[in-house]
Amino acid sequence: MKDDGFMNASDMVLRIMKNLDPEEFRRGNRISKLWKEIVESIKSNSINGDNIGKNMASHSRIIDFENGILLVEADHPGWIQMLGNYKKYILKGFQMKMPELKIETLAFRLAGSNAEISKISRKIDEEKQRNADELKIEREEKELERRGFVYKKDETEKRNVLPPEIQRLFDDMKNDIENSKN
Template identity: 45%
Template sequence: MNYFGKTDCETIDAAEMVTRLIENVKNSEIEQGNKILRSWRAILESIHSSAKNGQNIGKNLASHSRIVDLRNGILLVEADHSAWLQMLQLHQRYILGSIQRRFPELNISTLAFRLRGTTAGLSDTYEQCLMAERAKMARRYEMEEQYIEGQGLLEKPEMTGEEAYRKLPPEIRKIFDKLKVDMLTNGE
């Protein structure tokens, strides 16, 4: 059985696949997403220049940016030019405060920005990233160890304690013997 409840030799049409995927998305999540998207434009359009004429720079910000993702309390925003990213960052505190007041249940704690066309995204959770990195490190460690063993650079001690003792220089064996006697007789 595969993800869609079919055996691997069965085929399903694209419409059925899309329908099954959409069934997994909760309507409340879709509604919440739509509310945020509508509010995004309204929040940005409320930003005005501090100049005397009070130019509405928010309309330009809204038309050159969009929300991309919301995960772990971080709202990812994309802009089509670095100048718009700078403007968003300049007004970040105001934007974040407005979003937090309108949607306290989302617990959005920060905004993250990216330039349109880049693939930067939000990772799932710290624990998932940590586990993935540990798995990568373990694989790399295993590969390095296999390489070292293949080169014959890794010595594995296969001697018993007695064999190792016999290979020691006589003066060190004498010191160990004296220590052994002292330990057994408590230095008497």
């Protein structure tokens, strides 16, 4: 640092670089390169054989990785939708090439938005809990049925059933229409 309180650019860069973990930096570069490799390998089914993967890769980038979630940013909602269509393929590619990462899912955000993995992770955790709760309720209902308790259908299902005489009228009308076509 100079005596006047200012730091020259090379000292500033050196100070910043000291705080970076080289292994984390290498891993981040490897993840980014692998993202590009996997996404670019996606081929279009169109007749002219466009490589849609190259376009998707050029319009997206990895932002963060935490708790098994890979956060991807794209510059247009259309690219996010297209990447979402290939989510399983991309995840499989990462699981094959970097299984140590244990990537469970991809999350997407639009460039310029402030979505963070912590918020996304919370939503995923809530969804997992909701699914677990639904499975538990389903198991409990089956156990009650097994023990002889009858599950009563709710009133909305009962309302959708027509009285037999009206159902017969509709069936007769349907038969008359079908017979008139012949």
